[in-house]
Amino acid sequence: xxxxxxxxxxxxxxxxxxxxxxxxxxxxxxxxxxxxxxxxxxxxxxxxxxxxxxxxxxxxxxxxxxxxxxxxxxxxxxxxxxxxxxxxxxxxxxxxxxxxxxxxxxxxxxxxxxxxxxxxxxxxxxxxxxxxxxxxxxxxxxxxxxxxxxxxxxxxxxxxxxxxxxxxxxxxxxxxxxxxxxxxxxxxxxxxxxxxxxxxxxxxxxxxxxxxxxxxxxxxxxxxxxxxxxxxxxxxxxxxxxxxxxxxxxxxxxxxxxxxxxxxxxxxxxxxxxxxxxxxxxxxxxxxx
Amino acid sequence: xxxxxxxxxxxxxxxxxxxxxxxxxxxxxxxxxxxxxxxxxxxxxxxxxxxxxxxxxxxxxxxxxxxxxxxxxxxxxxxxxxxxxxxxxxxxxxxxxxxxxxxxxxxxxxxxxxxxxxxxxxxxxxxxxxxxxxxxxxxxxxxxxxxxxxxxxxxxxxxxxxxxxxxxxxxxxxxxxxxxxxxxxxxxxxxxxxxxxxxxxxxxxxxxxxxxxxxxxxxxxxxxxxxxxxxxxxxxxxxxxxxxxxxxxxxxxxxxxxxxxxxxxxxxxxxxxxxxxxxxxxxxxxxxxxxxxxxxxxxxxxxxxxxxxxxxxxxxxxxxxxxxxxxxxxxxxxxxxxxxxxxxxxxxxxxxxxxxxx
Amino acid sequence: xxxxxxxxxxxxxxxxxxxxxxxxxxxxxxxxxxxxxxxxxxxxxxxxxxxxxxxxxxxxxxxxxxxxxxxxxxxxxxxxxxxxxxxxxxxxxxxxxxxxxxxxxxxxxxxxxxxxxxxxxxxxxxxxxxxxxxxxxxxxxxxxxxxxxxxxxxxxxxxxxxxxxxxxxxxxxxxxxxxxxxxxxxxxxxxxxxxxxxxxxxxxxxxxxxxxxxxxxxxxxxxxxxxxxxxxxxxxxxxxxxxxxxxxxxxxxx
Numbered sequence: 001x002x003x004x005x006x007x008x009x010x011x012x013x014x015x016x017x018x019x020x021x022x023x024x025x026x027x028x029x030x031x032x033x034x035x036x037x038x039x040x041x042x043x044x045x046x047x048x049x050x051x052x053x054x055x056x057x058x059x060x061x062x063x064x065x066x067x068x069x070x071x072x073x074x075x076x077x078x079x080x081x082x083x084x085x086x087x088x089x090x091x092x093x094x095x096x097x098x099x100x101x102x103x104x105x106x107x108x109x110x111x112x113x114x115x116x117x118x119x120x121x122x123x124x125x126x127x128x129x130x131x132x133x134x135x136x137x138x139x140x141x142x143x144x145x146x147x148x149x150x151x152x153x154x155x156x157x158x159x160x161x162x163x164x165x166x167x168x169x170x171x172x173x174x175x176x177x178x179x180x181x182x183x184x185x186x187x188x189x190x191x192x193x194x195x196x197x198x199x200x201x202x203x204x205x206x207x208x209x210x211x212x213x214x215x216x217x218x219x220x221x222x223x224x225x226x227x228x229x230x231x232x233x234x235x236x237x238x239x240x241x242x243x244x245x246x247x248x249x250x251x252x253x254x255x256x257x258x259x260x261x262x263x264x265x266x267x268x269x270x271x272x273x274x275x276x277x278x279x280x281x282x283x284x285x286x287x288x289x
Numbered sequence: 290x291x292x293x294x295x296x297x298x299x300x301x302x303x304x305x306x307x308x309x310x311x312x313x314x315x316x317x318x319x320x321x322x323x324x325x326x327x328x329x330x331x332x333x334x335x336x337x338x339x340x341x342x343x344x345x346x347x348x349x350x351x352x353x354x355x356x357x358x359x360x361x362x363x364x365x366x367x368x369x370x371x372x373x374x375x376x377x378x379x380x381x382x383x384x385x386x387x388x389x390x391x392x393x394x395x396x397x398x399x400x401x402x403x404x405x406x407x408x409x410x411x412x413x414x415x416x417x418x419x420x421x422x423x424x425x426x427x428x429x430x431x432x433x434x435x436x437x438x439x440x441x442x443x444x445x446x447x448x449x450x451x452x453x454x455x456x457x458x459x460x461x462x463x464x465x466x467x468x469x470x471x472x473x474x475x476x477x478x479x480x481x482x483x484x485x486x487x488x489x490x491x492x493x494x495x496x497x498x499x500x501x502x503x504x505x506x507x508x509x510x511x512x513x514x515x516x517x518x519x520x521x522x523x524x525x526x527x528x529x530x531x532x533x534x535x536x537x538x539x540x541x542x543x544x545x546x547x548x549x550x551x552x553x554x555x556x557x558x559x560x561x562x563x564x565x566x567x568x569x570x571x572x573x574x575x576x577x578x579x580x581x582x583x584x585x586x587x588x589x590x591x592x593x594x595x596x597x598x599x600x601x602x603x604x605x606x607x608x609x610x611x612x613x614x615x616x617x618x619x620x621x622x623x624x625x626x627x628x629x630x631x632x633x634x635x636x637x638x639x640x641x642x643x644x645x646x647x
Numbered sequence: 648x649x650x651x652x653x654x655x656x657x658x659x660x661x662x663x664x665x666x667x668x669x670x671x672x673x674x675x676x677x678x679x680x681x682x683x684x685x686x687x688x689x690x691x692x693x694x695x696x697x698x699x700x701x702x703x704x705x706x707x708x709x710x711x712x713x714x715x716x717x718x719x720x721x722x723x724x725x726x727x728x729x730x731x732x733x734x735x736x737x738x739x740x741x742x743x744x745x746x747x748x749x750x751x752x753x754x755x756x757x758x759x760x761x762x763x764x765x766x767x768x769x770x771x772x773x774x775x776x777x778x779x780x781x782x783x784x785x786x787x788x789x790x791x792x793x794x795x796x797x798x799x800x801x802x803x804x805x806x807x808x809x810x811x812x813x814x815x816x817x818x819x820x821x822x823x824x825x826x827x828x829x830x831x832x833x834x835x836x837x838x839x840x841x842x843x844x845x846x847x848x849x850x851x852x853x854x855x856x857x858x859x860x861x862x863x864x865x866x867x868x869x870x871x872x873x874x875x876x877x878x879x880x881x882x883x884x885x886x887x888x889x890x891x892x893x894x895x896x897x898x899x900x901x
Contacts (some may be wrong), residue, residue, distance in 0.1 A: 035412055086606060092411065093359055094605050097551050100544060101601030108595020221419065221540075228416040263427045266420035273417050274405040298776045301743070302769060474762045481761035481768055482747075482754040482775075485740075489748045492737035499697050500815060501723035501752025510758055556739065 005134050007254045008247065013140040014209065015246020016147035020202040021223030022230070022238035023151065024195035029233055031171045031191040034084060035092065037099040039199055040220015041106035046072045046200030047212040048114045051121050061124050065204055069197045076196025080189040103217060111214045121207035139208045146205045150198060151239065157194075167191060225269045231282020240281060244268070302480060321465055325458045333457050334529075335569065340464040341525045343565035344471045346549045348518025350561035351475055353550055355484065356511035357491025359411070362402075362418030363546045365425035366516040368538025369395045370523025372429065372436055375444045375533055384447040391524040392517050399516020400509055407508040422543050429535035442533045464525055471518055475558060478514070487511055519546075541594075548597070552604050554611025563612040571597070650675040650819055650851050651696070656705035658695055665691045667875035668705065673819070678845055679853045680866040682886070684896055688875040689855040690732055693821050696853075697729045698722050710818060723752035726818035730808040732827065732855075736796045742807050743792050746782060749814025750775040782813045785847075786840065802833045806840075813844065820844065822854040826861050834861055841865045859887070871895065 021039055028036045049071050053064035079102065087094060125138035158164035170177040170184050178184045203216065210216060226245045230237025245265045253261035272280060293300070293307055305311040325333060349363050373394040377387035406417055429436050436442055446453055453459070478484045486507045489497035498504055527533060545568060553564020575596055608615055651673040658666040666688045673679045681689050694700045696707060698719040707715050709725060717725065728749070737745050753775070756768045783789055786806050791799060796807065805825060812820055825841070826834040838861050844850050856862050862869060863883045870880040873895035879886045886892055 083602070083606070087609075090605075090609060093353075093555075094551075094609055096359070096412075096415065097547065098602055098605040100547075101598040101605065104594050104598025105602065106598075108592065108598065112592075112595070225416060225420060228413060232412055259427070259431070263423050266423045269420045270417055270424070273409055273413055277408040277410075277413060279413070298773055298780075299769075301776070302772050477762050477764040478758065481764065481772065482751060482756065483758045483761050485744060485748050486751055488740050488744065489737050489751070492739060493735040495699060496731065496735035496737070497748065497751075498699070498719045499723060499729050500748050500811065501720050501754075502748070503718075503720045514758075 004254070006136070007250050009134065009136055010140055011247035011250030012243055013143040013246070014206070014249065015226075015243035016144050017202050017206040017242075018219070018223045018226045018246050019239045019242025020147050020150060020198055020205070021220060022227040022242045023154065023235065024198045024202070025224060025227045026233060026235055026238040027154070027191055027195045027198075029227075030235070031167055032080075032084075032188045033092070034095050035099065036195070037096060037220070037224070038079075038103035038106055039195070039223065040217040041103045041110070042072055042076060042196050042199035043203040043206075043219060044110055044212075044214060044216040045075065045106060046196075046203030047121065047207045047216055048110055048119075049200070050204045050207070051114070051119050051212050054122060055119070061122075065201070068200045068204060072200035072203075073193040073197040076199075077189045077193040079196075080192035081185075084192075085185060085188070103220070107214050107217050110217075114212075114214075116214065118211040118213040121204070121212050123208050125208070143205045143209075146201060150201055154194070154198070163187070163190070222265050225265045228279055229269050229272055231279030234279075234281045237279060237281035241279070244280075304476060304480075318469065325461060330457045333461050335573070337457075337461045337464040338529060339566050339569035340461075340468040341522045341529065342549065342569045343468050343562050344522035344525070345519045345546055346553065346561040346565040346568075347471055347475045347558060348515035348522075349546055350550050350553075350555070350558060351478065351487065351518070352511050352515035353547070354555040354557070354560070355479065355491060356487035356508065358406075358508060358511060359415045359547075360418040360512075360515070361415050361540070361543050361547060362420075362422040362425075363515070363519050364538050364540065364542030364544075365422045366395050366399060366519035367523035367526060367542060367546070368425060368429060368535075369398055369516075370520030371444075371527035371533055371538065372442070372523075373520070374524035374527045375442055376435060378445040378447065384449050387447075388521065388524045392520045395520025395523065396513045396517035399519075400513035402516070403509040403512025404505075406512065407505050419540065419543075422540055426535055426539045429538065436533070436535065439535065444527045444531055444533060447528055460528065467521055467525060471521060472558065472562075475518075479558070483507070483510065545597075548601055551601065552611050554613030554616075557613045559616070560611050560613035563616070567612060571600075648675045649673070650710060651853075652708040653696075654706045654708075656692070656695060656707065657703050658691060658700055659703050664875050666695060666702075669872065669875070669877050670705075671870055671877065671880060673851060673853055675818075675851055676845065676849065677851060677867040678841065678865050679851075680862050680869045680883075681853065681855045681872060682857070682859075682862060682869055682892075683872040683878075686874075687872050687895075689872065690823055691875075692872070693729060693823050693853075693855060696821060697727060720752075723815045723817070726816075727821065728812035728815040728817035728819075729821035730805075730812050730823055730825065732823040734801075734804050734808055736804055736808055736811070738797050739795065741793050741795055742788060742799070742810075743779060743783075745796060745807060745811050746779040746814045747775055749811040750778060752815050778816065779814055782810045785813070785843070786810050801828050802830070805829060805833075805837070809840070809844075813848070813850075817850060819851045819853065822852060822856075824855055824857065826856060826858045834858055837861070838864050863887075 021043055024039050024042070025036055028034055046068055050064055050068040053059040053067055054061060059067065083102070084095070084098070087098065123139060123142070125142045128135045128137040129141070158168060166177070166182045167187050167190070169180070170182055170187050174184055206219070210219070222245060223242060226241035227238045228241070229245060230239070230241025245268065248264045248268050249261045252264035295301070300307070305314065324336065328336070345363060345367055349360065352358050352360055370391045373391040374387050377390045378384070382390065402418070402421055406414055409417055430438050486497065486502045489500065489502055490504060490507055494504060530537070549564035549568045550561060551564070552567055553562070554560030575593055578596065579592065604611060610617070649672045653672065654670050655668045656666055656670070657664065657668050669692065681692065683689050691700065695702050698714070698717060702715065705715070706713060709727060712725070714722065714725065737748060754771070756771055761768050783792060786809065788806065788810055791803055791807070796804060799807065805828070809822065809825065822841070825837050829837065841852060841854070842865055845852055866883050868881065869883045869886040871878040871886050871889065871892045878891045878895055879889040
């Protein structure tokens with residue numbers, strides 16, 4: 001019984017990280033209507049950069065996290081400011097292809113700089129604590145706490161700060177926001193920066209579980225499945241979808257076979273989409289004619 | 290500049306616009322038929338590969354370029370075709386039948402995926418097809434009794450009338466026949482009501498529906514057709530690579546196929562062919578490129594996929610209409626030669642049009 | 648003879664009744680106009696008639712047949728064609744291509760025959776083309792036949808949309824704001840064409856329209872609706888002077 005609970009706990013923990021990546025997707029989509037297939041690669045870059053700071057240059061863990069966040073946020077900002085801004089108004093399909101291409105480029109850059117072997121990212125979280133008879137490792141706990149903290153911070157940012165509210169306005173109606181003096185282009189790049197920062201943290205959090213290599217980028221696809229599962233464009237949907245998929249993976253590898261883990265997310269996604277084409281929490285949209 | 294004087298509706302229905310076009314395409318076919326006389330076996334193999342890819346490319350173009358349904362899962366259909374062909378050959382079916390069987394099987398799977406998928410649109414559909422690719426790959430790995438799993442599965446030599454088609458020239462002719470056949474079928478569909486229904490679904494589903502297009506049946510048709518094309522090319526690909534491994538038919542192949550139609554130019558059969566040629570020649574191009582780079586960079590493992598991505602990015606940014614679009618511009622330049630206007634193809638300034646439904 | 652009969656048609660989105668128990672009928676051969684302030688439910692009503700929306704209550708009978716639950720793509724075959732308020736043409740196809748899609752309801756060949764382009768397919772294609780050419784001639788679209796929609800000015804697109812609807816050879820044509828976005832001259836032409844389509848082709852027309860001049864010129868009967876409910880129905884001048892209609896438009900308490 002306890003082992004089942006610990007499976008659930010670790011599932012939720014991994015799910016929290018998926019939820020974070022999915023949150024990054026959803027933020028960008030909600031604000032700029034770009035579907036960022038390179039989100040997983042931003043996460044990968046985040047993990048690599050953190051590795052450089054901590055292992056190669058000997059920075060402290062927390063300082064390294066902050067620095068990583070800034071570096072990836074800048075990368076995200078630049079991707080939008082230099083590349084995506086040029087194709088505003090192109091059909092969504094082109095944008096999807098563009099971000100897929102960017103993902104490939106980022107992954108190639110990652111392998112060129114950090115090589116192909118898996119790296120270990122040391123963390124200060126050691127040992128485990130006993131919560132009501134269930135042993136939870138600190139790493140697992142750090143993933144959950146980090147995710148919850150970050151979601152809270154993002155929520156507060158959008159709800160309470162001027163910039164956050166302006167971003168909400170721009171996502172509701174670009175043109176109107178522009179006329180009201182909101183610097184829409186700058187805000188879009190900022191949204192990219194925020195979601196890059198989130199991806200970086202997600203990368204650092206999940207690194208102890210997965211090791212750091214260029215395959216981390218593929219986590220993005222799973223998180224994308226999570227976002228779609230929850231209903232694309234809905235923030236609660238992304239969070240619920242992420243946790244659900246993390247949970248499903250662990251449970252399926254526990255109950256079925258270990259390699260079911262790799263496709264559990266996708267089986268679940270197909271099953272849900274065929275029953276509810278708009279995802280779990282998505283709203284049914286209809287083009288007005 | 291060529292002006293066409295139309296005297297009969299048939300001229301708009303016919304396969305070729307006019308006699309000149311017909312002669313060009315027939316000439317091209319003759320050149321392709323005579324190619325084995327002058328080209329070495331390496332290039333013949335490469336051209337066979339381009340022909341194989343162009344079959345999938347045409348199929349994916351029907352689905353994505355004309356019917357507007359994005360699929361990031363066509364690698365799976367190619368895989369299904371390849372494995373089906375190999376399994377049927379192993380079980381003792383003669384070659385033409387095994388290929389036909391492979392096409393039928395992948396068409397059916399396409400229809401099976403297409404039917405539920407028709408309720409999905411845009412991103413949801415792309416994601417569903419992506420999920421499908423992962424699941425099919427998983428099946429290839431784990432259905433060991435059928436596919437040999439990671440150990441791989443060797444494809445029995447194809448024999449027609451005691452004559453092995455594995456050998457270069459005859460395999461080339463098989464590929465040429467299949468590619469020309471596929472192209473002809475696709476062209477026929479596009480100039481008939483079903484093809485027009487595809488385009489109407491792509492441009493406006495509501496209007497298509499109100500004009501009497503049955504969205505469900507047409508989308509399923511598009512899926513089934515393009516899966517069938519992918520299956521045919523998979524069956525041929527199986528013979529080219531000789532031994533099948535599950536990871537050859539994963540997400541990377543699917544994205545490579547999408548690259549083909551985007552780089553070629555969405556919404557045109559010419560584009561499908563251009564894209565297939567481009568992607569099949571990509572390793573050669575990269576090899577040439579690699580020679581010019583300093584060793585430290587050229588030997589990097591990530592170079593190939595990186596260039597791959599960079600090409601994709603460059604096309605979307607600078608030539609969204611793909612190679613075909615560039616070709617049309619070059620043609621227009623020469624057609625109007627001294628009177629060429631620079632602004633003819635200038636892209637209009639655009640604002641984000643919401644594709645979200647509110 | 649009654650061509651279209653609508654009884655207690657209702658559509659509610661959540662708690663909002665976009666269309667609330669509307670009943671009316673359209674006689675064969677008349678031009679029937681629906682007017683009303685913005686958001687009154689005019690377009691929604693059209694969407695219900697062409698089955699894009701599923702009504703939550705009521706009944707639609709067309710040509711003696713209950714079409715309340717008929718699938719949207721079968722409506723064209725039964726004889727109802729429509730245009731859209733914001734133009735829903737197939738942007739990246741030629742005008743001719745758009746018109747031929749209008750023949751989709753009458754396609755009898757299947758995809759296998761088409762793949763091989765059997766002679767029967769060619770024969771049907773020629774017939775479809777013939778119908779399309781007649782419409783092109785009627786609406787004088789010869790100059791635009793091979794142009795892509797994306798390259799056409801707005802006014803021409805409006806006409807192409809009517810042409811596409813005519814290609815389905817409908818009994819009832821639903822025009823959703825045919826004059827919106829057109830200049831006075833083009834609006835005047837549309838008026839003539841609407842009458843021509845009725846007089847020459849014998850097609851019954853229902854339209855949603857804001858331009859009261861055009862409404863007065865072409866309509867046989869006018870129905871005014873407000874907030875999903877019918878306010879008045881009758882001859883154009885009667886409806887225009889109806890106090891309830893005036894209050895709906897101008898906000899004067901009746």
